Amino acid sequence: MKSDQAKKYQNNFGFEIVLDEKTGKKKMALNSMRYFQHFLDTKTKVGDKGSFEPKFEKPTRSAEQLRYYAVLVGLIADYTGYTWDETHEALMKLKWGTKKVVIDGEIVEVRRSLSNKAKFPKGDMVEQIDFALEKCKKFEIHVPTMQELGYVSNYQPYGVKV
Numbered sequence: 619m620k621s622d623q624a625k626k627y628q629n630n631f632g633f634e635i636v637l638d639e640k641t642g643k644k645k646m647a648l649n650s651m652r653y654f655q656h657f658l659d660t661k662t663k664v665g666d667k668g669s670f671e672p673k674f675e676k677p678t679r680s681a682e683q684l685r686y687y688a689v690l691v692g693l694i695a696d697y698t699g700y701t702w703d704e705t706h707e708a709l710m711k712l713k714w715g716t717k718k719v720v721i722d723g724e725i726v727e728v729r730r731s732l733s734n735k736a737k738f739p740k741g742d743m744v745e746q747i748d749f750a751l752e753k754c755k756k757f758e759i760h761v762p763t764m765q766e767l768g769y770v771s772n773y774q775p776y777g778v779k780v
Contacts, residue, residue: 679743690750713749
């Protein structure tokens with residue numbers, strides 16, 4: 619028996635918006651036309667009706683990016699003498715700024731929220747890693763590369779040869 623999660627995704631087809639070279643117009647390209655055709659052949663019959671609701675997702679930070687950033691924060695924390703959490707919070711506030719929140723007449727300054735937990739946008743994570751790398755360079759902290767740490771990723775910091 620399939621789990622609810624498996625059932626939810628068994629008929630889920632990823633796609634990408636691409637430019638049709640012939641017409642110059644945008645079109646949808648399925649990630650796996652072969653899988654879609656298999657679905658049509660095995661799960662449908664002529665005359666079936668359905669609906670289509672596109673959902674667009676922004677790429678989020680990778681596990682490799684998060685682990686590398688955690689190493690950078692740890693190096694800066696060791697250098698400054700603050701805890702990892704304090705250092706991370708300070709780096710986030712320095713990079714992305716703060717805002718004031720008023721609760722029951724009391725003003726509290728908090729960091730600007732960029733994401734909901736693990737949904738930190740991939741591009742913002744690249745900027746956060748680059749910001750932490752700049753701080754490491756300023757403090758003259760030796761930073762191992764992602765490859766030296768054993769992380770494989772498509773992220774390559776500016777100026778670092780892979």
